[in-house]
Amino acid sequence: MGVSGSGKTETSHAVADALGYRHIEADHFHPEANVARMRAGTPLSDADRVEWLQKLAVEMQRAVADDVGFVLACSALKRSYRNILRDAVPDLRFAHLSIDYETAVQRVGGRVGHFMPISLVDSQFATLESPEGEPGVLVVDASQPRETVVGEITEWIRFGGDLAINAREDLSSAPRDSANKRGGERGSQSAGPSFTEAKGAELTQPPIYSGKLAQAFDRITDWLMAVLLAFMVVVVFSSVVLRYAFGTGWTGAEELSRLAFVWLVFVGVASSMRRGELMAFSMIRDRFPELFRRVVDSISWIMVAAASGLAALGGWNQMQFGWTISSPVVGYPLAVAMVPVAASMVALAVLALVQLVNVWRRQPPAPIAEANVTAD
Structure with missing residues (x-):
């Protein structure tokens, strides 16, 4: 879950692949009227989202009935939305991909052919009610390389919903490149959709080598x-x-x-x-x-x-x-x-x-x- 531009689709696909789970993309379940509103730059109201959330609940329950794990990519910005989803699947857990406003605007502006305009980013942040403190929630810094984000989420799932202390220490003590805050990770492997320097200017490519x-x-x-x-x-x-x-x-x-x-x-x-x-x-x-x-x-x-x-x-x-x-x-x-x-x-x-x-x-x-x- 997270605001537009946080990387929900790409991250959820990677987590689903890593865990062997079914992937569900919430965008595919929006009624045409909702899509038309968003194309026009009109934020969706709670009433607009009811039918959409109900469709997602049915789709999740179908996966449960099929006895398969699933990963849902869904903004779930308000607690009331998350509760609707929790009512459908009581043991549902949420990984919140947290990013700052500037990063969200940059990513939304870089997307070609999508019906989400930049103008709605403000409404996304205005609507967001942070899930931090709710049960079964992991908050992840989504400005990190995608591999780091995916690894943190999959470890959290495999450890039963609570990332082990030593795993958190390993992530926080990763070697840092003087050019990029997490350059040791970025220089040694593919680094997700973008390469940012301390949440600042986006790099045109990953560092050529590191260490x-x-x-x-x-x-x-x-x-x-x-x-x-x-x-x-x-x-x-x-x-x-x-x-x-x-x-x-x-x-x-x-x-x-x-x-x-x-x-x-x-x-x-x-x-x-x-x-x-x-x-x-x-x-x-x-x-x-x-x-x-x-x-x-x-x-x-x-x-x-x-x-x-x-x-x-x-x-x-x-x-x-x-x-x-x-x-x-x-x-x-x-x-x-x-x-x-x-x-x-x-x-x-x-x-x-x-x-x-x-x-x-x-x-x-x-x-x-x-x-x-x-x-x-």
């Missing part, structure tokens, strides 16, 4: 970028103060700040690519089957590796040439400006080849355009 090497890489690049940015601030600020306060200036300030900026840009590109934070355009690619997406991704990474290799070669050639030429103002060899270009392009080429391998080794994440949204 101690990734953390060391991040620490080095983060500190280097911080030092470069601090250097730029000090140089520019001191130059401005000297110019306007003392009528003098620092001859090499502008050139040194430009040099630091070049380093900052290229170090940042390598760091961002490892973390999955680069810009991506995948609207068309996401509408094709998985095999096609893998082929397109493979071609893309081959092109990135080839272009990065050429840029690295060009940077290296410029370095060889630049050692013999000095800066006319400060006097440093111009090759220094090309060191980050060559180094970062080598890093990008290696990362692209690693990602090329990952395309065929990992289960690909669900595209953002198919992020789960349910209307109920």
